[in-house]
Amino acid sequence: MVRPGGRSARVQASVHAAVRELESEVGREGLTVPLVAARAGVTPSTIYRRWGDLQELLSDVAIERLRPETAPEEKGDLRSDLEAWAEQFLEEMASPTGRAYIRDALLGDPDGSNAGQCSAYAAEQIDVILTRAADRGESAPDVEMVLDRVVGPVMYRILFRPDGLDAAYAHQLVTGLLGSTDG
Amino acid sequence: MVRPGGRSARVQASVHAAVRELESEVGREGLTVPLVAARAGVTPSTIYRRWGDLQELLSDVAIERLRPETAPEEKGDLRSDLEAWAEQFLEEMASPTGRAYIRDALLGDPDGSNAGQCSAYAAEQIDVILTRAADRGESAPDVEMVLDRVVGPVMYRILFRPDGLDAAYAHQLVTGLLGSTDG
Known part of the structure; x- marks a missing residue:
């Protein structure tokens, strides 16, 4: 599924970046999947399909940062x-x-x-x-x-x-x- | 807030018991605050007021069982x-x-x-x-x-x-x- 440099990698990079930006702007409590999707330029269903829900997305972002x-x-x-x-x-x-x-x-x-x-x-x-x-x-x-x-x-x-x-x-x-x- | 034997203690006991019963009947994924409230004989707002949300209630139940x-x-x-x-x-x-x-x-x-x-x-x-x-x-x-x-x-x-x-x-x-x- 993940082809380096392919669409999948680009989606991941832009969604992770959107989470990091929005965390500093609206705080953790303000994060929602539609908000992250809009910032990343993808549809909410792209996020739900790939990550399941917001908590799983935040877990992946956390691991990247750890x-x-x-x-x-x-x-x-x-x-x-x-x-x-x-x-x-x-x-x-x-x-x-x-x-x-x-x-x-x-x-x-x-x-x-x-x-x-x-x-x-x-x-x-x-x-x-x-x-x-x-x-x-x-x-x-x-x-x-x-x-x-x-x-x-x-x-x-x-x-x-x-x-x-x-x-x-x-x-x-x-x-x-x-x-x-x-x- | 917690008076032993008082209403508060009775609410806690019946809500915890409802969680344990429903967990074995419908599984963890099926639990909702309205379901727990109905089984415990309290209103959902009693649960939200006291525990905040389902995750905090489950945390309290877990600690009792640990x-x-x-x-x-x-x-x-x-x-x-x-x-x-x-x-x-x-x-x-x-x-x-x-x-x-x-x-x-x-x-x-x-x-x-x-x-x-x-x-x-x-x-x-x-x-x-x-x-x-x-x-x-x-x-x-x-x-x-x-x-x-x-x-x-x-x-x-x-x-x-x-x-x-x-x-x-x-x-x-x-x-x-x-x-x-x-x-």
Whole structure:
């Protein structure tokens, strides 16, 4: 269905752009499918056919915006790389915008594919960090362990227990995973 | 607003009961506020006034059903108590019913209070287990640490990465927290 550069890709790009523009103009609560369609220059039925409803469209837009734009920063050793990444991940996800995208991604996602994509983004970033560590000859945990020890607790607290989400907490999770430097 | 035994409590009980009955009769997709109101013997405006919309009502019903009915089973030592609890928690939350309640609890929860209640239930159960361990003279982690190491990864995987959620995984998380018996 999606041919790069074809009509399908153009429709997706213009509908996503329309959502982003209208969100900043009328706010989330003011969004409707007819409004998005008019701005994107498509018919409402094009949107209903492709996305089902507004919630599913917002979930797709959220996943696009949760996609990391760059590889994780390279600091030179595993602990520094993981701390920097965890701190930035927490800061982005726990921001009001990040929280809204996470909610959107989960809500309009009947088959779980967008939530899975969200987790795959984190796993890919972590894999880059762990591969660099292995290339430097450092011993490193595996990706699933980092998801359990760092990403899982951060996302759980964002959704269910949102107090105390700061850089110190991100560092504490990395210390719990790698051990204390003076321990 | 809520006077135990008063009209408000009776309305809540009958509306919650109506949701549960109708869910099993017409399914989730068939639920509407007028249908629930008719079954509960109240006007639709009573529901809109008190709950806002169907999603917020479903979130409240989900939280009621996620409330633990009994204290955690006492096996006699911290590791056995935590393993048994983690295994049961994972099994309940990862079941189709559990997943539906978690989704409902999150979706119709604009101020995050129901998600917070969901986390508070887990924290209370864990606190019972840790207090028993302390009473037996065992050393034990704190509640927040168990949330980070056991509850967080379980809930993260249920929502974002649902493969491999079995009893062995629950035990592995407890081993990661308490250390290996032969390690």
